[in-house]
Amino acid sequence: MDIIMPQLGETVVEGTVALWHKKPGDTVAADESLFEVETEKVTMEIASPVAGIVREILVPAGTTVKVGTRLAVVETAAGAAPKSSAAEPAKATPPVAGASAAIPAAATAPLARDASAKLSPVVRRLMGESGLRPEQIQGTGRDGRITPEDVLAAMASGGGTATPAPAPGRSAAGIAPAPAPVAGPDDRVVPLNKVRRATAAHMVRSVATSPHTLQAIEVDFHKVEQARRARGAGWKEQNGFALTYLPFVCAAVCEAIAEFPYVNSSFDNDELIVHRRVHLGIAVDLAFEGLLAPVLRDANRRDLRALAVQIAALVAGARAGSLSADELKGGTYTISNSGSFGTLITAPIINQPQAAILSIDGVHKKPVVIEGPDGDAIVVRPIGILAQSFDHRAFDGAYSAAFLRRLKQELEERDWLAELN
Numbered sequence: 001m002d003i004i005m006p007q008l009g010e011t012v013v014e015g016t017v018a019l020w021h022k023k024p025g026d027t028v029a030a031d032e033s034l035f036e037v038e039t040e041k042v043t044m045e046i047a048s049p050v051a052g053i054v055r056e057i058l059v060p061a062g063t064t065v066k067v068g069t070r071l072a073v074v075e076t077a078a079g080a081a082p083k084s085s086a087a088e089p090a091k092a093t094p095p096v097a098g099a100s101a102a103i104p105a106a107a108t109a110p111l112a113r114d115a116s117a118k119l120s121p122v123v124r125r126l127m128g129e130s131g132l133r134p135e136q137i138q139g140t141g142r143d144g145r146i147t148p149e150d151v152l153a154a155m156a157s158g159g160g161t162a163t164p165a166p167a168p169g170r171s172a173a174g175i176a177p178a179p180a181p182v183a184g185p186d187d188r189v190v191p192l193n194k195v196r197r198a199t200a201a202h203m204v205r206s207v208a209t210s211p212h213t214l215q216a217i218e219v220d221f222h223k224v225e226q227a228r229r230a231r232g233a234g235w236k237e238q239n240g241f242a243l244t245y246l247p248f249v250c251a252a253v254c255e256a257i258a259e260f261p262y263v264n265s266s267f268d269n270d271e272l273i274v275h276r277r278v279h280l281g282i283a284v285d286l287a288f289e290g291l292l293a294p295v296l297r298d299a300n301r302r303d304l305r306a307l308a309v310q311i312a313a314l315v316a317g318a319r320a321g322s323l324s325a326d327e328l329k330g331g332t333y334t335i336s337n338s339g340s341f342g343t344l345i346t347a348p349i350i351n352q353p354q355a356a357i358l359s360i361d362g363v364h365k366k367p368v369v370i371e372g373p374d375g376d377a378i379v380v381r382p383i384g385i386l387a388q389s390f391d392h393r394a395f396d397g398a399y400s401a402a403f404l405r406r407l408k409q410e411l412e413e414r415d416w417l418a419e420l421n
Contacts, residue, residue, distance in 0.1 A: 001050050003072040005065050008037065008044060008325050016064040017071060019145065022054045028074060035061075035071070038148075044325075052076040119146060126151040140194065147194070152201030195290030206352045210267075213397060214347045216387035217404040220412050221363050224248045225382045227416035235420070239309065246282075246337050247308035249360055249386070251419075252410035253335065254278050254300035260403040262395045264332045265355045272355070272394055281331030281351055282311055284318040292318045293351055295331040304419045339363060345385050355394035359387045 005015055015037040022028050022035075034048040056073040059065055119127070119134065123146050127133070137154050139146040183189050192200070228243050235243040257264045257278055265274045278300040281293035294314040299307060317323040334351040337360040346359040363384035370377050386407065390400050 001052070001074050001076060002070050003034065003048070003074060005037070005059075005067050005069045005071055006046060007067050014064055014066050017059050017061050019061050020057060020072075024054055024057055026054050028052060028054055034074075048074060050074060050076050123148055123151055148198075150197075152198055152205075193289060195286060195292075199290040202352070203349050206349050209352055210350050210391040211393060212347075212350060212389050213392045213400070214387060214389050215397065215400050215404060216345055216385050217401075217408050219384055219386055219408050220368065221245065221248075221382040221384055222412070223414065223416050224411060225363075227420055230417055231420040235308075239312075241312045243308060244337075245339065245360060245363060245384070246335070247304055247311055248411065248416060249337075249358075250280055250282075250296070250299055250307050250311065250335060251304050252407050252414070253280070253333070253358065255410050256403055256406040257333065258300065259406055260399065262399060263356050263390070263403050265394055266332060266353045267355065267391065267393070268353065275332040277332070279330050279332045281334035281354070282314055283334060283336040283348075283351075284315050286319060292323075292328065293331060293334055294318050294323055294327050295329065297330070304416070333357070335360065339384065345387050347387060348389050350389055350391055356388055356390040356400070359389075361385045361387065 005017075008015060018036040018038040020035045021033050028034055028048045028051065030049065030051045031047045033045045034054075035046050037044050037046055052074045054072060055075045057071070058073070059069065059071045065071070126148060127137075132151060132154055134146060137146050137150050140150055141147040224245060227248075228245075232243050261274050261276075262272070264278055265272050267273075277298055280296045280299040282296055283291055283293045285291060294317065296302075296307070296310050296314060302310065314323070314327065317327065331351065332354060334348075334354060334357040336346065336348045336357060338346055339360045339362045342362040342364075345361055348357045348359040350357050361384060363382045365380050366383045367378050368381045368383060370379050370381075386404065388400055388404060
């Protein structure tokens with residue numbers, strides 16, 4: 001039976017054979033891991049579809065090939081004639097959105113292949129950029145193999161040559177460094193899992209890459225709350241989940257982006273790519289163990305109802321670990337929602353290589369002054385803060401402020417109730 005490069009996602013056209021778990025002559029069981037494939041966004045173990053003997057490996061580890069390419073031949077126990085078949089994915093390592101996108105391949109110096117035969121192309125590229133060596137990294141993959149997440153974690157902890165190392169016993173400021181913390185008898189040591197380490201590394205790289213600037217605006221959610229109160233109970237009964245503030249904000253963001261398109265952009269080396277389509281990344285907390293940002297594609301082409309349904313599906317899929325590689329990449333603007341915890345204001349970290357990210361914080365009832373034809377009046381309204389972190393290389397504060405003003409106007413003045421009828 002021919003083993004071919006599988007289709008790992010709707011838009012994925014090629015993959016890199018990162019590692020073979022079997023060699024010619026080895027036996028393999030059905031559903032046993034046969035090899036690993038890497039793309040820019042996911043590392044996946046591929047299982048053999050049949051039991052048999054590996055007769056040939058046609059594509060060596062480290063080679064990038066198109067989907068459908070013959071990779072190996074497995075002879076079944078009965079010696080059946082070869083039949084083309086794609087191996088089944090065994091398990092995927094969930095990526096943090098944008099974790100590898102912030103590392104331009106063309107700008108890196110690949111690591112020499114003499115370091116270790118187990119290093120995949122992506123790992124070599126990351127190590128070549130950081131200056132790290134295999135002996136400096138503790139591998140957590142199969143048989144101790146170094147994974148991309150291991151390299152990112154080492155970079156986040158200060159490994160590599162990006163920052164010159166101080167002389168022994170001295171810090172960069174010329175002062176003796178503080179001793180490393182030691183766990184005491186009352187402390188609990190919690191090893192970071194892959195998602196948490198990758199999340200941490202991505203955040204560190206983002207702060208180092210982009211000059212973050214924060215702006216925030218106060219929004220009166222009165223009309224949004226009117227729509228939620230009037231339609232919320234029926235919506236939950238019909239759809240099985242609550243109608244939150246998030247889809248309303250997403251809809252308003254799409255309208256504001258239409259007037260301020262640079263907000264919906266990404267960096268590619270020294271160029272700014274302004275996207276015509278709005279693919280919203282929705283930050284999802286994974287039970288406090290890390291973050292994913294599944295992508296709601298073409299959000300600007302969906303109405304309020306469709307946005308709410310699709311957001312709920314993406315959040316559920318992220319927490320269940322059932323999203324495909326395509327659903328975790330390609331975002332052009334990200335929205336983070338911590339409002340359910342009652343936060344006041346959050347300075348979110350940009351999801352590289354995007355140019356901006358929006359935080360939705362808690363909505364609280366407050367007395368506000370309303371201007372009317374008969375004078376001012378004090379009323380109680382649901383007030384929340386929307387905070388945008390943006391890359392100052394992409395646009396300036398005035399542009400960001402104008403975008404936020406348009407977003408506020410959309411949320412406060414739009415007839416949301418009519419859109420839910």
